[in-house]
Amino acid sequence: MKKITKIILADDHDVVKHGVEAIIRQNISGPIVIKVASTNELRNQLLVHKDIDLVILDIKMPGGNTVDIVKDIKANHEDIKILMYSAHDEPQYAVNFIRNGADGYLSKSQPLEKIALAIKVLENGKRFVDEAFDGDLINRKGEKDLSLSNLLSHREFQILSLLATGKSNIDISEELNLQKSTVSTYKKRIMQKLNIDNNIGLVDAYRTDFKISSN
The missing domain is CATH 3.40.50.2300 (Response regulator)
Structure with missing residues (x-):
């Protein structure tokens, strides 16, 4: 605490x-x-x-x-x-x-x-x-909202959104003024939280979440 x-x-x-x-x-x-x-x-x-x-x-x-x-x-x-x-x-x-x-x-x-x-x-x-x-x-099933913005920290969600636009780790490190290794660490953490092991899965998860949040 x-x-x-x-x-x-x-x-x-x-x-x-x-x-x-x-x-x-x-x-x-x-x-x-x-x-x-x-x-x-x-x-x-x-x-x-x-x-x-x-x-x-x-x-x-x-x-x-x-x-x-x-x-x-x-x-x-x-x-x-x-x-x-x-x-x-x-x-x-x-x-x-x-x-x-x-x-x-x-x-x-x-x-x-x-x-x-x-x-x-x-x-x-x-x-x-x-x-x-x-x-x-709370979502319609009576559960806590499981949108990506709730599952991930603000920084994790920010990095995921940039990855989903096709930006590389180097691009993201420059845009957010972070070390490339730091971006890699965030990316690994995102994959662990979402149980995803490749970039295509990350992009699909982001796009699916965006569609749900927009409805």
């Missing part, structure tokens, strides 16, 4: 930031809380601070698309947890952000104290989703 002690709180409403910070300080000993009001400020703080544990991110922020922000954080800072904090109660928002790499989704309509619960869940390496949304992450 990795303790969460250094947090970026990204919201353009000061009242929200102050309320969330108060809850964090009540439940975490000596936390470092960095408050930002735009996606540009968030990006800058991530460049300055290399040891951030958690980003609590408002679903709508000045300066950029928050789905893209989530993808960027996970691509460049895989160990950082992301908790979306949203005024939207519609379940499709939760599903969309979780599938794009967020580790949790909490509605602002819930009691503020749930922030503390969400942090504890994320510390234990689990995903946090409001009970109101969790049913939408």
